[in-house]
Amino acid sequence: MKSAISQELSVVQRTIIHAVLMVFSLLCMIPFLLVVSASFSDEASISEYGYSLWPRQFSTFAYHFILSEPTQMLKAYGVTFTVTITGTLISLIVSSLIAFALSRTDFAYRKQFAFFVFFTMLFNGGLVPSYMVVTQLLHLKNSLFAMILPYAIVPWFVLLLRTYFTQIPEALIENAKLEGAGEVRIFAQIALPLSLPAMATIGLFIMLNYWNDWYLSLLYIDKPTLYPLQLLLYNIMENINAISANPQTQGIALPGQTARMAIAVLATGPIIFAYMFVQRFFIRGLTVGAVKG
Amino acid sequence: MKIRHMQGKLALLLTIASVVTLSACGNGNNEANKENAAASPTTNDTAATTTNGTDAVDTSKHVDLDWYYPGTQQKDVQAIEDAMNKIVNEKINASIHLHTIDWGSYDQKMNVMISTGEKFDIAFTSSWTNDYLQGVSKGAYAPLDDLLPKYAPQLLASMKPGIWDATRKDGKIYAVPNQQIFAKSFGMFVRKDLADKYKDSLPASAKGMPDFEAFFAQIVKNEKGVTPLAGGNAATGLSGYEYYEPIGANDSPGQFVQGDASLTVVNQYERPDQKQAYETAKKWAGMGFFSKDIANEQTDVYEEKMKSGKYAAVAQVMKPGGEVEFKNKFGFDFVQVPYQTPYISTDGILSTLNAISKTSANPERAMMFLELINTDKDLYNLICHGIEGKHYVFADKDKGVIGMPDGVTAETNGYNPSSDWMFGNQFNSYYVDATQVGTWEATKALNDSAVVSPAVGFAFNPDPVSAQIAQTKKVIDQYRVALGFGSVDPDKYYAEFLKKLKDAGSDAIIAEKQKQVDAWKAANGK
Numbered sequence: 001m002k003s004a005i006s007q008e009l010s011v012v013q014r015t016i017i018h019a020v021l022m023v024f025s026l027l028c029m030i031p032f033l034l035v036v037s038a039s040f041s042d043e044a045s046i047s048e049y050g051y052s053l054w055p056r057q058f059s060t061f062a063y064h065f066i067l068s069e070p071t072q073m074l075k076a077y078g079v080t081f082t083v084t085i086t087g088t089l090i091s092l093i094v095s096s097l098i099a100f101a102l103s104r105t106d107f108a109y110r111k112q113f114a115f116f117v118f119f120t121m122l123f124n125g126g127l128v129p130s131y132m133v134v135t136q137l138l139h140l141k142n143s144l145f146a147m148i149l150p151y152a153i154v155p156w157f158v159l160l161l162r163t164y165f166t167q168i169p170e171a172l173i174e175n176a177k178l179e180g181a182g183e184v185r186i187f188a189q190i191a192l193p194l195s196l197p198a199m200a201t202i203g204l205f206i207m208l209n210y211w212n213d214w215y216l217s218l219l220y221i222d223k224p225t226l227y228p229l230q231l232l233l234y235n236i237m238e239n240i241n242a243i244s245a246n247p248q249t250q251g252i253a254l255p256g257q258t259a260r261m262a263i264a265v266l267a268t269g270p271i272i273f274a275y276m277f278v279q280r281f282f283i284r285g286l287t288v289g290a291v292k293g
Numbered sequence: 294m295k296i297r298h299m300q301g302k303l304a305l306l307l308t309i310a311s312v313v314t315l316s317a318c319g320n321g322n323n324e325a326n327k328e329n330a331a332a333s334p335t336t337n338d339t340a341a342t343t344t345n346g347t348d349a350v351d352t353s354k355h356v357d358l359d360w361y362y363p364g365t366q367q368k369d370v371q372a373i374e375d376a377m378n379k380i381v382n383e384k385i386n387a388s389i390h391l392h393t394i395d396w397g398s399y400d401q402k403m404n405v406m407i408s409t410g411e412k413f414d415i416a417f418t419s420s421w422t423n424d425y426l427q428g429v430s431k432g433a434y435a436p437l438d439d440l441l442p443k444y445a446p447q448l449l450a451s452m453k454p455g456i457w458d459a460t461r462k463d464g465k466i467y468a469v470p471n472q473q474i475f476a477k478s479f480g481m482f483v484r485k486d487l488a489d490k491y492k493d494s495l496p497a498s499a500k501g502m503p504d505f506e507a508f509f510a511q512i513v514k515n516e517k518g519v520t521p522l523a524g525g526n527a528a529t530g531l532s533g534y535e536y537y538e539p540i541g542a543n544d545s546p547g548q549f550v551q552g553d554a555s556l557t558v559v560n561q562y563e564r565p566d567q568k569q570a571y572e573t574a575k576k577w578a579g580m581g582f583f584s585k586d587i588a589n590e591q592t593d594v595y596e597e598k599m600k601s602g603k604y605a606a607v608a609q610v611m612k613p614g615g616e617v618e619f620k621n622k623f624g625f626d627f628v629q630v631p632y633q634t635p636y637i638s639t640d641g642i643l644s645t646l647n648a649i650s651k652t653s654a655n656p657e658r659a660m661m662f663l664e665l666i667n668t669d670k671d672l673y674n675l676i677c678h679g680i681e682g683k684h685y686v687f688a689d690k691d692k693g694v695i696g697m698p699d700g701v702t703a704e705t706n707g708y709n710p711s712s713d714w715m716f717g718n719q720f721n722s723y724y725v726d727a728t729q730v731g732t733w734e735a736t737k738a739l740n741d742s743a744v745v746s747p748a749v750g751f752a753f754n755p756d757p758v759s760a761q762i763a764q765t766k767k768v769i770d771q772y773r774v775a776l777g778f779g780s781v782d783p784d785k786y787y788a789e790f791l792k793k794l795k796d797a798g799s800d801a802i803i804a805e806k807q808k809q810v811d812a813w814k815a816a817n818g819k
Contacts, residue, residue: 044597068704128408135409218398219405224366231398238397239365243711244596256593 039063039261046257062258066236066266072224073232077270079144080211080229087148087210091157092203099158100187103165104173114162121155134220146220147228151209157202164198165191204278211271233263350444352386356655358662361392361406362417362647362715363399369679369707376680380672385661391676393710399423407433414653415663417715418468420643426752429462434648435656436465444657445469445664451718453741458750459642464816468646469663472718474736475642476743478635479535480611481505482619485626487512487519487605499632502531502608503573509582512605522577523604524587524595530777531570531577535633537561538746539640540806541753544769545762546794547803551636554747556814558807560799563791571776571783578779588774599623611635613739614732621726635743639752645714667717674723676716679708685723692730695723751813758805761798768793 009017034051042057049056067073101107102114124130130150140146168191176186192199214230221227227235240259255262367373370391378388392413394402403416403423408431418425418434428434441449449457452472460468481499488495494507509521537548540558548561561567577583584590584598598604600623609615611629619627649659666673678685678695684706685695703709713722720733755762772790775781 044601048597127405131405132409135411218401222392222394234397235366235395238395242363242396243365244592256596 035261035264039258039265041258043255043258059258062255062262065255065259066233066262072227073229073266075225076227076229076232079226083144083147083228084207084210086144087151088203088207090148091152091154091206091210092199094152095154095158095202095206096161096192096199097187098153099161100165100191102158102162103168105170117153117155117158131219141220142223142226143220144226147213147216148210150216151206151213154206154209157205161195161198161202164195168194200278204274207274208271211274230267233267237263350657350661352658352661354386355382356387356658357390358387358414358653358655358659359390359392359412360415361394361399361403361413363396363422364393364710364712364715366393366395367708367710369684372683373675373679373708377672377675380669380675381662381665384665384669385658387655387658387662389662396422403428407431410652412652412654413650414655414659415647415649418646418648420640425460425468425643425646425648426462428648429467433651434467435651435653436467437469437649437660438466440649440656440660441466444660445667448664448667451667453745455637455745455749456642459637459639460646461750462752468648469667470642471645471647471714471716472667472720472737472740473645473714474612475637475740476635477638477641478611478631478633478743479608480615480629480631480633481606482609482611482615482627482629483508483606484602484604485616485628487516488628488630491515496630499630501533501535501632502570504632505606505630506573506577509577509605510580513581516605518603519605520584520598520603521582521605523599523607524584524590524778530583530587530774530779531574532773532777533561533564533566533570536566538636538638538748540748540751540810541755542762542766544766544773545755545802546765546769546799547806549746549748551634552744556748556810558803558810560794560803562794562799568783568787571779571787574777574779575783576779583778587778588780596623599625613735614729617726617728617732620728635739636746637740637743637749638746639749642749647717663717667721670721673717673721677710677713677722678725679706684708689727689730692727693723694727694730695725748810750817751810753806753809758798758802761801764797765794765799765802768797 030053033053037053037055038046038051039062040058040060041052041055042059043061045055045057098113098117102110102117104110107113134146134150135141138145138149140149172190173186176190181189212230214228214234217226217228217231218234221231237260240256244256370393374389374391377391381387381389400422403418405411406413407428417423418428420426448469452470456470456475457466460466460470481502483495491508491511494511496504496508499505505522512519512521536551538551539545539548541547546560546562547558549556550559584603595604599607602625611631615629616627619625647663649656649663653659666676681687682698684698684701686698688694688696697703697706713719720737722733724730724732768790772781772786772793776783776786776790
């Protein structure tokens with residue numbers, strides 16, 4: 001493929017294409033660079049001159065402020081990693097199990113179950129009932145599972161996976177059965193390996209879902225030791241706003257814009273690496289569900 | 294077929310089973326927590342019934358009270374709670390548990406707690422976070438009319454009836470106002486060095502914003518790089534607001550003319566003084582009184598400019614001691630020049646309240662606690678400033694001035710919530726700066742002398758005209774700041790503004806406001 005292109009295109013054409021792509025990737029990078037640069041800038045210089053690609057006046061005050069209590073930050077990272085990893089595993093297992101069952105035409109209650117999953121995409125009980133279920137029925141307040149279970153099944157991901165599973169030829173499954181494989185073995189050794197790109201893509205989506213979430217913890221977590229990263233950062237920001245609006249606070253130096261940017265850097269940092277690991281599956285996975293809606 | 298069914302069911306069972314085990318884990322955690330919580334407070338059942346003076350108050354049973362309020366999580370809050378409980382336990386045989394909820398979460402959290410009927414005893418509520426009137430209409434809070442005289446007589450007596458009236462909904466009191474500045478008036482905060490330099494052109498007190506023209510002209514003429522009037526988030530420019538009392542949202546159409554006892558709702562935007570204000574604004578803009586992008590200036594930009602001395606003055610709500618707060622915040626000395634008669638409105642009182650939950654198992658004891666926190670100086674200052682020697686030291690004990698202990702700064706202090714106004718009567722608080730001495734007395738005097746608006750206790754319910762309010766807000770946002778800072782020509786845009794306001798439904802809002810005011814007047818015999 002690559003050689004085919006290089007044969008067809010002249011040097012000029014290739015240079016143009018590369019130039020366009022380089023400009024495009026620069027356009028993608030510059031906002032992020034601005035964020036990083038602003039996070040290392042001096043507060044006053046930002047309000048005076050605006051953002052610049054390189055810090056006009058270098059300062060790590062924003063990071064000092066946010067990281068003033070490193071133990072809490074580390075704990076929050078720990079909580080977020082735990083929730084993200086366990087959550088992604090649980091969610092992937094449960095979702096793929098449902099999706100596999102739903103994909104099988106020989107599953108008797110397929111329609112009912114598919115409807116059951118699909119229905120929740122359109123209608124849900126809303127905040128109050130789900131809060132009651134989590135706190136009063138499951139008693140999950142102030143526990144890690146309060147941040148994991150509510151997102152364990154996202155119907156949209158289940159439907160995506162199901163579409164992918166249906167692409168596995170039925171004959172393959174029939175054959176495996178004839179060879180004496182049980183349903184679990186078919187699922188684990190045939191369906192899963194065949195749908196690795198889909199699993200990786202959905203896994204990444206789920207992972208981002210858990211990583212970025214602060215809403216569940218806002219509702220269900222009171223104990224600062226169980227704060228995940230996003231909630232901690234959100235609170236730091238809101239508290240900065242509240243403190244600077246409070247007439248009573250006495251001349252505490254607070255970073256404003258720069259802290260916002262530093263928070264963005266800290267919040268996005270680690271998860272960027274997840275993309276690198278999953279990237280090779282990602283391109284194939286993006287067409288999940290494109291063939292059969 | 295049958296086998297397949299079985300397998301389907303098995304899968305389902307497995308899913309359910311895993312969910313159940315997971316929740317069981319959660320359960321275990323929770324129970325452990327409960328045990329911890331039960332073990333920690335020192336139950337003091339032997340403490341006799343209190344000597345509170347009131348007869349027949351049975352406090353023989355020890356109770357726990359949960360208090361929710363917004364704030365920044367403080368490291369040493371447990372130590373404060375323990376120290377407070379020594380006093381609370383002895384006086385009313387109860388333990389208080391402090392639940393500080395981060396600012397960003399408070400609204401949402403209280404909303405779900407109230408909607409789901411979760412148990413708590415006391416919560417901070419106000420007109421700006423955990424909305425008081427909404428909470429009352431949801432039935433979140435217990436009526437206090439019977440509890441107050443019986444369990445909190447001193448607290449009840451500490452504020453005049455007009456203040457309590459502001460908290461009434463359908464005739465009942467549902468929350469305790471925290472005493473602080475109730476009287477509201479706009480004033481100009483002027484940098485002291487400039488005020489001294491040009492004192493001939495600066496009025497000692499003014500009747501309205503336009504009176505500052507001569508002073509601002511001096512600044513433009515003589516002070517290079519200093520803009521006379523600041524913008525910032527609260528700034529609306531000139532609009533004649535100083536002559537009116539808002540009903541509902543600050544800028545929605547339909548206000549009382551200040552001091553009008555008949556409570557007639559007028560469209561403030563149509564009044565001649567409004568047009569006058571916009572014309573003045575246009576003139577001022579031409580004279581260079583505002584910075585160029587003032588209409589869009591963000592708070593942090595405004596604050597940076599204040600700190601670097603690029604503004605000479607800013608219009609803000611005044612209060613005794615306000616200069617000190619400004620100095621702390623911006624580093625310059627300021628003087629306040631009033632340009633509005635102080636008055637007390639519902640809004641000023643509803644800005645900080647504590648309410649007792651309807652779900653509270655012990656509303657009497659919660660009421661007694663509120664009495665205690667509002668009258669017991671030691672207890673109140675514990676929650677405001679922490680423990681003496683650890684979180685603060687006395688700089689001048691006689692005058693009640695405190696400071697940080699040696700080597701402790703605002704950033705490293707383990708307990709420094711800086712929100713006295715949230716916990717009780719602020720006039721009981723220690724001063725954190727010697728320059729503040731006397732502020733509380735002055736504030737109290739101001740509260741006592743200020744005119745209580747004849748509309749106190751009236752709360753506008755915007756629901757019937759919420760569509761019109763949203764529509765008019767769009768129009769107001771589009772025109773008011775631009776007109777108020779003279780960025781556009783009033784000859785052309787003022788008429789257009791009024792027409793669009795009418796089209797958006799301002800008349801319906803005003804009619805609805807008048808209707809509600811009349812109904813309230815009839816019900817309360819005003």
